[in-house]
Amino acid sequence: MTTALVYRADEVTEYDDLAAARAARGTTWVHAAGVDRAEMERVADAFGIHSLSVEDVFNGVRPKTEEYDDYTLVVVKRATLRGGETTFDEEISDVPVGVFVGSDWLVTLTPGPADPIDRVRQAVHSGDERLLHRGADFTAYRIIDVIVDEYFALLDEIEDDIETVEDAVTTATDIETLEAINSVRRELLSFRKLAWPTREAVGVLARGDPAQVDEETEKYFRDVYDHLVQLVDLTETYRDLASGARDIYLNTLSQSTNEVMKVLTVVATIFIPLTFVVGVYGMNFGSSPYNMPELAWPYAYPAVMVGMLLVALVMLSYFRGQDYI
Amino acid sequence: MTTALVYRADEVTEYDDLAAARAARGTTWVHAAGVDRAEMERVADAFGIHSLSVEDVFNGVRPKTEEYDDYTLVVVKRATLRGGETTFDEEISDVPVGVFVGSDWLVTLTPGPADPIDRVRQAVHSGDERLLHRGADFTAYRIIDVIVDEYFALLDEIEDDIETVEDAVTTATDIETLEAINSVRRELLSFRKLAWPTREAVGVLARGDPAQVDEETEKYFRDVYDHLVQLVDLTETYRDLASGARDIYLNTLSQSTNEVMKVLTVVATIFIPLTFVVGVYGMNFGSSPYNMPELAWPYAYPAVMVGMLLVALVMLSYFRGQDYI
């Protein structure tokens, strides 16, 4: 008697007959990953799964828990950060995983690759028989737990991006930095859109509403629920950090304009009056004794030069006092 | 015996007697599109539909589901993006469709054209008799599903607009770009105003509250409900993208001012002091030995020119260090 029957697109030899697997004693787990819709439907039919449920998984609806007569469907999503050309051109890509929990069977369907569930599957194969012995609901908990754990890794990556951005904003005023901030905010938005309904979906399991989840497993789902609450919380904190970074960025730009203005003001304010003074002594008034007699004074030139130097020094010290330079 | 009786403003020949249609066995569907209110009232009377319900459809109330004694009224809205003169001068135009679901009859009224429902109607005519055989509630589901599907196409168009705007904001600082952003936000606002109450209205059907909706059809309405949740979600994401575009736009403008200031500062800061220097040597001081003896020095002119060149080069390298040029 086999308690675990695993189906995968590339391991077709592992099962003979789905109906027999369904009828077998003990908990049966059928996993179909990376398959097309027809294959999915075939698996679903063998376990009496409604075709609308399969459509939900295939079309990528929001994470949710939905109770049917004979089973409970939990749709969760695996999420990865798919990098673009530049560091900040990333976005969250997600793949739905449909977990159908029956009384003594478990069916998992996903159009994406099988890898995260492989960790659970290997536990089943490698003699850790306890997993399937603890029931379909407990195995479902393990699968969902592994997927939620991946969210923490994803959020860590986003946190790294935020830190890079936070370092950049105090110096850079180029448009790329603002786009990077916007990109991070977009990622957080996507992530929140993922974590929020997942929290709700797991909350239903943690309250033990579905008949397939027994009281003991509820406690484990409550644990996953707490993790998701924490994830949503972290997302909010990161959003706030990104907003703070944006404020600092915009301020850095204003500050830069302010600095540029100060440079212009200091230079222009010192030299424009002095240029006026030298212009005065460049005038061509005649030799009438009232017309610019100072031009003929012996020390007039050095006196004017020293006078202008003094004016410049006074203005410089004024600007220093005003914190312009 | 006819199971489907379709009434349209331009196909008056298709029915003889509404009362007979009402009394006929099997599910009867009467559809009145593009008709005036008097015609609507006449159809309503034949099926015992309250005149206030007809008024609701005619006056274009918000989408809603309302249960009456003998039937359930679902008001949904068909929406299209009506282009203006320029690309961004579009707005969402909507037409109400009243779906009255009785136990074995279905009446659909709309002041607008019939086209989206035509797809369902053709299914009825072209031998896909299964549709009406599955009941009035299932036919209502198909009609609402087709209308909600159109929303996705509409949102796709809005998404295209957002992408065009996102490309524009990093370079353009003209007022038209900001107006385009505002136009997109307005469209999203209108769309959200449409999708939100529709979601509520379909939610009532998905919970199976009305007596006319049986348990099997509930599941299909739940599917439409999921689509509407997704649409509302998408709207929020797009609103956020539009806000991000607006931030970048405003920043581009600030950046432009900053750049202009830098150009002015660099040119003025280099030439104003130099102009002062040449002004000094344009002064007309007399021939006292202390008055500008340098004017008579043999290499004074080239020395001054080289000195000014050096000052200019020092300042240029300073500005380069400050990232001004």
Place this chain on the structure above:
Amino acid sequence: MTTALVYRADEVTEYDDLAAARAARGTTWVHAAGVDRAEMERVADAFGIHSLSVEDVFNGVRPKTEEYDDYTLVVVKRATLRGGETTFDEEISDVPVGVFVGSDWLVTLTPGPADPIDRVRQAVHSGDERLLHRGADFTAYRIIDVIVDEYFALLDEIEDDIETVEDAVTTATDIETLEAINSVRRELLSFRKLAWPTREAVGVLARGDPAQVDEETEKYFRDVYDHLVQLVDLTETYRDLASGARDIYLNTLSQSTNEVMKVLTVVATIFIPLTFVVGVYGMNFGSSPYNMPELAWPYAYPAVMVGMLLVALVMLSYFRGQDYI
């Protein structure tokens, strides 16, 4: 037997005895408008209306529905836009109307003028006896419906203001435009403060909670409720439009500053270097062969002029490339 007894401050002859009116068979409607509080109290006493209810109407509380043992009080408000000196110096002025619905009597009290209710009152007098025959609750519906209809007209006026403001913001940068935007937002705020509790008050009637409202009239109140939902929705849309107008206004101002800076930069950047050049040839260096020999060159002057013209043209084309002019 008279089914309608109407009381007004200036039509005192219309009733002999309030107690007799109260006792008369059929539905009795007493309407007291523009009267002082003592008169109000006298009417209230005749119908067993609590003095606190009268105080509520007189002091202008928020719209609300309150059930008492023998009657239900609905407080609604008539609203008009009271123009100020300038176009945008308007504000919403409201007058409370207390509608007391008994089992077979209706009392309406208002400290303001009677006009909107006059439309209903004339219907009663002019042989449209059906109104009072349909009961006190239906007459109350008609009164409230007429008052809510006025809200649409009010919102239309506000919409006109918004359109005027939207036209103004793309050109004007004066403080009056911003004050106009703020004035519109204030009006919308006041309107929302009116429509919101009215929606709640009518919602209570639409759910048919009060004993005085029968099932048939409920449907009519549900209609008024839908109108109020639509009004609140419109208010939100208009608030968003006003915010958009404010964004464009602030941007127009920034743009204006940007334009001014560009003009200054173009002119200063072209002429400051040229002024330096002519300053150079204004220097009074001696006749040493190394000191400005070019001054004596035959075509020096035209050469310098042409050189400066070329510099100016190069800079102009650079500025054109930078989109400064």
Place this chain on the structure above:
Amino acid sequence: MTTALVYRADEVTEYDDLAAARAARGTTWVHAAGVDRAEMERVADAFGIHSLSVEDVFNGVRPKTEEYDDYTLVVVKRATLRGGETTFDEEISDVPVGVFVGSDWLVTLTPGPADPIDRVRQAVHSGDERLLHRGADFTAYRIIDVIVDEYFALLDEIEDDIETVEDAVTTATDIETLEAINSVRRELLSFRKLAWPTREAVGVLARGDPAQVDEETEKYFRDVYDHLVQLVDLTETYRDLASGARDIYLNTLSQSTNEVMKVLTVVATIFIPLTFVVGVYGMNFGSSPYNMPELAWPYAYPAVMVGMLLVALVMLSYFRGQDYI
């Protein structure tokens, strides 16, 4: 037999024995104001009041209604605007008042002065015996009503401040104005923090939850509740006005910068080119016939002057067209 026994810190002669007062027939009211905690505890003990309740009043918790076995505690707060050095350096200072409502006794405790309650107390003393005859709950209503009435006066003062600020913002751009706006917003925040929980606390009484409040008094509490709803509403409106004032302030500052820039641009743009022109005629080119022959032309000087005047006039009219001057 005494129906009212009033205890105050400075009127100790007014009661002999708290236990006797407690036992007396009719409604007993004990009021302890401005006393220390030990005195409060002594009064509380005589009426079986829990020591935690007394602590709540003394430590100034948020306004609340709390039902105990034998009595209901209503904590409300008296609020005054405590002026600072400047007009806008005010803040709201509040003093808690604990109102303990028993079946036939009322105890009011406050660490602050007694004055607002004095108005109620005088009504009791001056023969208005009706007050205590109407029960402990009605007396409590009167006390709470008087305290809530003070809130309206407080909000009037804040409204005055807002109007002063609104007048200031269109002209002043100094930092004090912004600080004044922030001060007003802070006051509104404090007030909202007061009015909000008070509304909740009175709401509990208005719903008649506590056993000590009879149905008739409920109606009066509903009246106070309506006042508090209105107060919270007003606070929101004032917050919006303060935000509007802040927008105008920030805009006035931007406008000022814009104006300053225009002045600079007009003056610099007119005179910098003209200075270039006069610089040209200050060049010292030799007497070659191609070098500045115009200097020797008879009317050259007036021609140049008139030319420059024309240039200046053209530029002025251009700037006028651009709305710069």
Place this chain on the structure above:
Amino acid sequence: MTTALVYRADEVTEYDDLAAARAARGTTWVHAAGVDRAEMERVADAFGIHSLSVEDVFNGVRPKTEEYDDYTLVVVKRATLRGGETTFDEEISDVPVGVFVGSDWLVTLTPGPADPIDRVRQAVHSGDERLLHRGADFTAYRIIDVIVDEYFALLDEIEDDIETVEDAVTTATDIETLEAINSVRRELLSFRKLAWPTREAVGVLARGDPAQVDEETEKYFRDVYDHLVQLVDLTETYRDLASGARDIYLNTLSQSTNEVMKVLTVVATIFIPLTFVVGVYGMNFGSSPYNMPELAWPYAYPAVMVGMLLVALVMLSYFRGQDYI
């Protein structure tokens, strides 16, 4: 018979046998601080505590109250402000404390140091036996109360930071000030994230839901709940103050740019026209009687100088009128 048995990592001698302690009459309290997980599990096993509960405490989940069959778990967090290198480089560091309340036993587990609970523990040791005699729930109240009291001290520190920032913003425009404001907002965010779920967790105890909390202790928990409501309120107020400080900061920067512009405008606007004038008299027009005859006038030079002085004075008084200087 010992009523209190306290276990600590560094006081291992204080108990012989956990099972015996569990079986002892009277209330038993076991406290494990600063221990590793294995030790925690050992204590948990002795009291039938679920291993998931221990994991929750060890992994630092959000504060919560969770009811189990035999005990109630309250997770609270001790919080301290861990200073960084600069004044504002602080952040809130928290350590979870798991309080397991059984019917006649209390287990407290924390991976952090024991100190705050020491205050309660000393009360137990130093003859204040009343504490444990009042039951496990009352002891739990004391522990939670002590931890919440620490929050007030923490918030006081944050308030000091806000005051420092508020003083800084009206003068400083450096990026450090903005970072300080952001740091304070981040601290408030962290604190709110701590206080909010703690409020919920204590709220469950204040409502007396868990079987282990008797009616008398409920009142004390209600007191702690009130403190937490006040803490959350204060956090909101402080957030608003921080936002106000940020507004003033950004305004100070705009004001600074405005001031710089005014200085430049005043100096440039006065001297650029005057420089033009002296340039005019520096032109080298010939001796034709129409060419600059004024150069030969006897008082021309003083007249020009006085004229320019008058122009400068007029402009200065204009700028004073415009509030530029």
